Amino acid sequence: MRIGFYQFAPIFGDTSKNVERMAKMLEGLSGSQGNSQGKANGADLIVAPELATSGYLFLEKSEVEKVADTVPGYATERLQEAAAKSNCGIVFGMPERKGDKIYNSAVFVDGSRVVAVYRKVHLFDKEKLFFAPGEEGFEVVEYRGAKLGLLVCFDHMFPEAARTLALQGAEIICHPSNLVLPEYGQLTTRVRSIENKVFWILSNRYGTENRGGRALTYTGVSQILAPGGKVLKKAPEKGDSLMIVDVSPEDARSKRIAEMNDLFGDRKPELYRL
Numbered sequence: 632m633r634i635g636f637y638q639f640a641p642i643f644g645d646t647s648k649n650v651e652r653m654a655k656m657l658e659g660l661s662g663s664q665g666n667s668q669g670k671a672n673g674a675d676l677i678v679a680p681e682l683a684t685s686g687y688l689f690l691e692k693s694e695v696e697k698v699a700d701t702v703p704g705y706a707t708e709r710l711q712e713a714a715a716k717s718n719c720g721i722v723f724g725m726p727e728r729k730g731d732k733i734y735n736s737a738v739f740v741d742g743s744r745v746v747a748v749y750r751k752v753h754l755f756d757k758e759k760l761f762f763a764p765g766e767e768g769f770e771v772v773e774y775r776g777a778k779l780g781l782l783v784c785f786d787h788m789f790p791e792a793a794r795t796l797a798l799q800g801a802e803i804i805c806h807p808s809n810l811v812l813p814e815y816g817q818l819t820t821r822v823r824s825i826e827n828k829v830f831w832i833l834s835n836r837y838g839t840e841n842r843g844g845r846a847l848t849y850t851g852v853s854q855i856l857a858p859g860g861k862v863l864k865k866a867p868e869k870g871d872s873l874m875i876v877d878v879s880p881e882d883a884r885s886k887r888i889a890e891m892n893d894l895f896g897d898r899k900p901e902l903y904r905l
Contacts, residue, residue, distance in 0.1 A: 632880055638851060639871045644694070649686075653721065654709050657716070658717060675719060675774075678807060678834040684700065699728040702727055711743070714742040720740065722738070722781060724807040739772070739805070749765065751765055770799075777803055784806075802830060802884065804824075804831045805834075806831060806832060807834050808833060810835050811849055816833060820833050828888075830856060835849065837851035852866055857882070
């Protein structure tokens with residue numbers, strides 16, 4: 632299986648340009664470099680950043696309401712169209728409107744369907760003013776022979792989230808992010824990969840948003856991790872970056888770390904206080 636990330640800097644409030652940028656990226660992969668099976672450069676899955684359709688630094692709830700989209704909706708339909716051309720699924724972040732609530736969601740589409748929607752459970756700082764926390768929890772989906780779990784940005788600080796996915800059999804964690812704390816996310820995701828023996832795709836944005844006297848600088852350095860935390864691919868701190876790597880999902884199925892130690896088999900949940 633070939634997995635990758637697309638690191639870029641979304642334009643605040645310009646949903647059409649941001650969606651089109653991701654769509655063109657996917658469609659560009661379906662050209663002359665495609666393999667005999669028609670896959671995008673052999674890629675099966677690309678992960679894009681958190682709130683990739685909208686940008687992040689909202690000042691008022693009305694701004695979120697203006698760019699929020701439904702699932703299915705404009706973003707999912709356009710990216711499904713692009714995914715169909717490249718035969719490559721994409722996980723991307725968006726403000727999702729569902730009923731009278733707006734969620735900070737990660738949406739997974741391929742060329743034929745919406746595969747999964749995950750609504751961010753752990754909201755960071757002022758996100759709590761604009762989004763409702765997800766209440767459905769953490770689910771695993773099967774895709775092309777692999778089991779995938781979705782998280783969004785600040786979820787990385789809660790080991791229970793990744794462990795919940797891993798205990799359900801997740802082999803690859805897809806992690807759209809807008810990280811602003813230098814090195815935190817890049818470090819903790821390596822730890823999560825080590826403690827759960829899973830692949831991890833961290834897709835982070837870069838650049839600075841400066842609005843209404845507030846500024847946020849995003850840390851870039853998207854990365855793909857192997858079970859055990861080895862960095863397979865890493866983007867620079869700044870600049871667009873599309874990186875793809877071959878992985879074998881079955882490498883995440885064994886949790887053995889020594890002859891007599893299995894990460895999950897040695898757990899003692901009856902003694903834990905959570």
